[in-house]
Amino acid sequence: MNEFSLIEKYFTWKNSDLDGLGVGDDCALVSVSSQQQLAITVDTLIEGVHFPIDTTPQDIAYKALAVNLSDLAAMGATPWYFSLALTLPSIDEQWLKGFSQSLKALAQQHNIYLIGGDTTKGALSITINATGMLRKNQALLRSGAKVGDNVFVSNTLGDAALAWWQIQKQQIPSTSLLAQFNCPQPQVKLGQALLGIANSCIDISDGLEQDLSHILTHSKVGASIDINALPLSAEVTAHIANTQDWCVALAGGDDYELCFTAPKTQMDAIQLIAEKLHIVITKIGIITEERGLEIKGLEGGCQSYQHF
Template identity: 55%
Template sequence: MNEFELIQSYFDWQLNDSTIATGIGDDAAIFNINKGFQLVTSTDILSEGVHFFKDTSASDIAYKSLAVNLSDIAAMGATAKYFTLALTLPKLDQVWLKDFSESLKLTSEMFKVSLIGGDTSRGPLNISITIMGVIENSKAILRSNAKVGDTIYVSGHIGDAAHCLKKIFGGLEPTKDELISLNRPFPRLNLGEALKEIANSCIDISDGLEQDLSHILKASNVGAEIDVRNLPLSKSLLNYVNNNNDWSVPLCGGDDYELCFTVPKTQEQLLKSISELCEVRITKIGVINNTKKLKIKGYDGPSNSYKHF
């Protein structure tokens, strides 16, 4: 099986999006954007041994590869539309490819995004996805617009994926829910789209709350104070933190893919309605101030959020 047969067999899916003029099969894809909208795009790479274990299932790898990219679109408040896939394989394993492509197709259908192109090559297992979305002109939620007095919120729970990794590296057996948190994060697309009307800034939590919130502060030239007692934790993680006094897991662990965002106090009631409409827990964790520093009340440990290098 050559490269073109591989693509045709596993990734040339029927497209149901009328905005796509040309998809897989030509030198490049062509799609149409409505007047008054901007294109939003992001790329993430997942590498074996760095972002997932060697024994991680092809199905979970496919799901997470797309989900983490969708999370970037959610953080911008955009609507996800298209993606490309660059897949590097150490060998041609048709069983693995079948599981990977079926999971990727199901995930793309779940979140209503279309695969419009990509590339394949031989080498260590790497998955690179470029995601594209659209948003009304000047409506994107940026990191750089947090205002003094904004309230800081986090969606869902944080720290479960990091707790799962800590267990695995410590020789302990993670729970099924913890493995799901690690391998199958849920991108908050509906929440992101709703937040574009009220949020001043937003970021998805991929490298740890402490580091990612700091990106907002730096880009916005502001400071913040948060309280560890307000962090939204699962029962299992809360028990671990209480027993070990280790707040670094939810603060610095990463791999959450929840949204951290800031909202003016005047929009708190509307935010409550958005939370109910999107069926997503939203937790107030702190406030933006003018100190240009991040103060974490209840934690004075090291800043050890994930760094790629």
């Protein structure tokens, strides 16, 4: 049983009395008025699982909040507030100073406010519950992809996964790769800009292959993507040339970029968004009627990240 079948079997309950609440997207949506919805997400980071033991408190704090902001971005939500549950093995004031300063800086950057939480003693872990705001029925969902939509991703894929691969090989990643691994840039403005343009969206946390497949499952469609169309940095390109390991880009995870689908008629609008936000948006494939994900140019398969 993997993470998603566990959730489906034990925790996907029907909440017919609550308008808008549901399990299965990057955030749950809760209607709070006739015009507004809350987008709510939660993520936990565990030392030795989601970040190496020697990671700085600044990088831990940044990533803990960034991954939640990325979930809000995938729905097109405007960040509003968050709570923090922090489990510490001991009180280290120097560590706490670095952690809190980094957390505050990223929160201020995205105008999201810390409103409370909990602290306990134990193995180091950080849980953040973040909430954003949306106009009702405007959220980007995984279930909206349409046959004929183009499939897009933002920026580059595989940089964080390559950094982790090198760390496991006892190599020293470059500064740019480490930055992508420790301090991913949540695409909040992109998510907001895609409202009314994209038909579906998801953030890439567990790997493109797995996360795009969630869109296909929820939308009851298929997709065909071209492995050679994936946007890659020079370092990931060199790694693939040397090892033929496409899995860092296709299934490595920790990208925290957005994968979305949109009608062909929106190509010009998407190009304008990319120019305005100074980011790269790449078309990598198309949504098809036949179920499943076809990856043209890939020999063999890749295993995206699994918690269990």
